[in-house]
Amino acid sequence: MTxxxxxxxxxxxxxxxxxxxxxxxxxxxxxxxxxxRYFMLKEDCMTIWYKSKMSGKAKSAFSVSDVETVREGHQSEVLQSLAEEFPDECCFTVVFHGRRSNLDLIAGSAEEAQCWIQGLRRLVEIVTNMDQREKIDQWICDWFLKADKDKDGRMNFKEVQHLLRMMNVAMNEDHAFRLFQMADKSESGTLEGEEFVLFYKALTQRDEVLEIFQQYSEDSKKLTLLEFVDFLQQEQMEVDGTDELAMELIDRFEPSETAKARHVLSIDGFLMYLYSPDGSIFNPEHRKVFQDMSQPLCHYFISSSHNTYLMEDQLRGQSSVEGYIRALKRGCRCLEVDCWDGSNGEPIVYHGHTFTSKIPFREVVTTLEKYAFRASDYPVILSIENHCSIEQQDIMVQQLKGILGEQLLTTTIDGRVPVQLPSPEELKGKIILKGKRIGYLEDSLNGQPDEVPEQEDMEEEEEEEGPEAEEEALRNEDKRKEKKAKQSLSKELSDCIVYCKSVPFCSFQHSRSHYKPYEMSSFTESKARKLIREAGNDFVRHTAWQLARIFPSGLRTDSSNYNPKPMWNVGCQMVALNFQTAGAEMDLYDGLFSQNGRCGYVLKPSFMRDTETNFSPENPQGIGDRNPLTLIIKVISGQQLPKMPNSKEGSIVDPLVRVEIHGVPGDSAKQETKYIDNNGFNPQWGESFQFQVWVPELALLRFVVEDYDMASRNDFVGQYTLPLTSVKLGYRHIHLLSKDGTGIPPASLFVHIHIRETSSETN
Incomplete structure (x- = not known):
């Protein structure tokens, strides 16, 4: 078969x-x-199988497509701890996509280790570079090997019936037998090789796609170049260079060389195009950096992680540099590090006063040096929660400077006092520290001595401003905290804080009157929600000139997440979530940052970059004369939806699709299809939904597939989330993601998207 x-x-x-x-x-x-453990590559060359040496019964397996990379040597905390016991050249780590734990292995010899390292890397490379045709071939091969119970390279009808159940198909036995007989060209009563391919193609025939194809094909057998151009213009809303685009797509997706030479597209080629990234709902132009990166940092949403070092909950969970590696590889640009005094004289990182494990600060910095700019060249902000003594703060600075070198930003980029924050473009390749600072940046840049008491300056300013009594009390509290910070903050660490000086928040008016663009405040989720309710427009104006960081409530001991959308709606840049916790909140997060090349920076809409803006999430009409968009989504069909983990033998999903808009309060809405009984293989819905969207620039579109259950809560099957501004119109496939945010090919939805401007007369 292979x-x-x-x-x-x-x-x-x-x-x-x-x-x-x-x-x-x-x-x-x-x-x-x-x-x-005894490890073996299966005959499909895509599955690694292993069993225990002792019993030989307990078996485990993983697919090559699950593997992200293979690290050589002592490149995990576990293998580093065994460095004296096992040589570097015998050790390697298999790193999986998503949140799955790494697999640390020690081979018997350097030669055996190299065999597996090089072999796995080659297989991962092959899977990564597969084109659409090869991916489909691979899925067919996978299904064949799963269903060929007696491993004789052929399948009888009983095995085919078992296969259909595995594939989520509840098919009438007579119909299944007719398909089987049609494919059994040799009339041997079994399917092998090309016969199984024929059976699979009959099984996966897409009548809904054939119908669209025939609407544009004069002879119902092929699309001529002109017919394909018509389809691209009328349905897919492709307007620029459509003739060249059509030629290119035929060249890439038409499997028949004869048809390709004649510049025509067969139904197979048409389906391949629709199923490819070019036929995906996500705009391929947004897979690269396409936004203006020369604006001040405060004009961007910045991918931000909370408790980055944690792999699990924040009471007893494991702390690991793997948390930093995973966040950085996802394009995260703001990381959190909680620093405490270590017993050996060097600072450590962990969730203080809990049972979480500890990691040396030095290892976090070493990891940062290695991985900071692999996924994105744009600046990384290291948010330091500092609980260390002055002595160990000085050691932190030594380690930061010694390991990061030129990457660490220790002064302004031009040596001048900043009147606004620099841009991501200007800060490329730089690591910026966020934390408390003694005095003003101006003082050190102008060569003023540190002895100048900052408190006296503040008092003079306050007298000039003539503040009200309540605000004066708040400011006095600020001064008390500032004085305390001055006493317990290392000068060396303080001097490294340049563009992200942490200051307490009193009010938006106080910030505008007293703070600088390089200063910033942090808010708990509950404080942020309160401010959004009470002063939404003030919050938007505030984040147009100063950075704001939001972090989860301390009561979230299970490391659950809050909904980040309300904070983005007022322009908060660093909305920090627990990346280690999967769920709808992280789906929205991944959806927002899937655009702009996944670089971790997304430019805010123009009406959120103006300090005098009238925009407020509760009153979107404040951004001027605009009409809402009407978004019409037809959910047509689903393809090969996965079975639920731990589902009963023979059970088949009853899928429904929910379409959600996550935007400003007036735009947020959800609608769902009916459920399809017993068909996860090729369910057909054909249902249309209509949404009105006032602020498309802030809207995220989320598709969720669930397994309907009358007696209990529906089970999650898959989802896909993207910015509404990244949506491609027309007939599109949505390639579903698991709860973990990783792909689950070939599971997909087939939809039609149409957006029209709503005229003022209809409102």
């Missing part, structure tokens, strides 16, 4: 052949948990 599908594409090299023979290696979970 050779039929791969042809010459996958040549087994020596490493893969040895991997298929199998190797005994140590699987390591901690310094004391090291167990022998």
């Amino acid at each position: 050779s039929v599908l791969y042809g010459a594409r996958l040549q087994l090299d020596e490493n893969m052949e040895r991997m298929q023979e199998g190797t005994m290696m140590r699987k390591v979970k901690s310094k004391n948990w090291k167990k022998q």
Whole structure:
């Protein structure tokens, strides 16, 4: 079967052949948990299978498509802890996509380790570079191997019935047998090789796509170049260079060389196009950095993580540099580090006064140096929650400067006092510290001595302003805190705080009167919500000139997340979430930052970058004369939706689709389809929904698929979230993501999207 599908594409090299023979290696979970396991590459070249040496019964497996990368040597905390016991050249780490734990392995020799390192890397490269045709071939191969119970390379009808249940298909037995007989060209009573491919294609025939194809095809067999151009212009709303685009798409997706030479598209090529990234709902132009990156930092939403070091909950969870690696690889640009005095004289990172494990601050900085700019060149902000003594703060600075070198920003980019924040473009490749600072930036830049008491300056300003009694009390409290900070803050660390000086928040008026653009305040989620309710427009104006960071309530001991959308609606830049916790909140997060090349910076709409703006989320009409958009979404069908983990043998999903708009309060809405009984393979809904959207610039569109359950809560099947401004119109596939945010191919939805301007007469 494999050779039929791969042809010459996958040549087994020596490493893969040895991997298929199998190797005994140590699987390591901690310094004391090291167990022998027998690892083997299965005949499909896509599955790694392993079992315990002792019993030989307990088996586990993972797919090559689950693997993100392979790290060589002592590149995990566990393997580093065993560095004296096992040589570097025998160790490696398999890193998986999403939140799945890494797999640390120790081979018996350097040669065996290299065999698996090089072999796995080659397989990951092959999977990553597969084109659409090869991916489909791979899925067919996967299903065949799963269903071929007796491993004889052919499938009888009983095995086919079992396969249909695995694929989420509740098909009439007579119909299934007719498809089976149609594919059994050799009349042997079994399907093998190309016969199974034929069966799979009959099974996955897309009547709804064929219908669209035939609307534009004169002979119902092919689309000529002109017919395809008509489809692209009329349905997909492609307007620029459509002739060239049509030629290019035919060249890339038409499987028949004859048809390609004639510049025509077959139904197979048409389906391949629709299922590819070009036919996806997400605008491919937004997969790269396309926004203006030369505006002040405060004009961007910035991908921000809370308790970045935690892998689980914040009471007993594991602290790990892996949290930083994962966040950085996702494009996160603001990381949090809680620093405490370590018993050996060096600072440590953990969630203070809890049972979470501890990691040396030095390891966090080393990780930052290595991974900070792999996913994005734009600046990283390190939010330091400082609980250290002055002595250990000085050690923090030594480690930061010694390890990060030129990457660490320690003065303004031009040596001058900033009148506004610099841009992401100007700060490329820089790591910026956020924290408390003694005195003003102006003092150090102008060579003023540190002895100048900041408190006296503040008092003079306050007398000039003539504040009201309540605000004066708040300011006195500020001064008390500032004085305390001055006593307990290392001068060396203070001098490293440049563009993100932490200051307490009193009121928006106080900030505007007393604070500088390089100063910023942090808010708990509840404080932010209160301010949004009471002074939404003031909040928007505030974030047009100064950074604001929002963080979860301390009561969220399970590391759950709050809804970030209300904070983005008032322009808050650093809305920090617990990246380690999957759920709808992180779906929205990933959706917002999926645009602009996933660089971690998203330019705010123009009406949120003006300090005199009239915009407020509760009153979106304040941004001038505009009419709402009407968004019409037709949910047509679903393809190969996954079974639920731990579902009963033979059970099949009853899927429904919910379409959600997450925007300003007046735009937020949701509607859902009916559920389809017993069909996760090719459910057909054909239902249309209409939404009115006043502020599309702030709207996120989310599709959720659930398994309907009459007796209890519906089970989550998959979702996809993206900015409304990144949506492509026309017939589009939505490639669903798991709860973890990773792909679950080939699961998808097929939809039609139409947006029209609503005229003022209709309002």
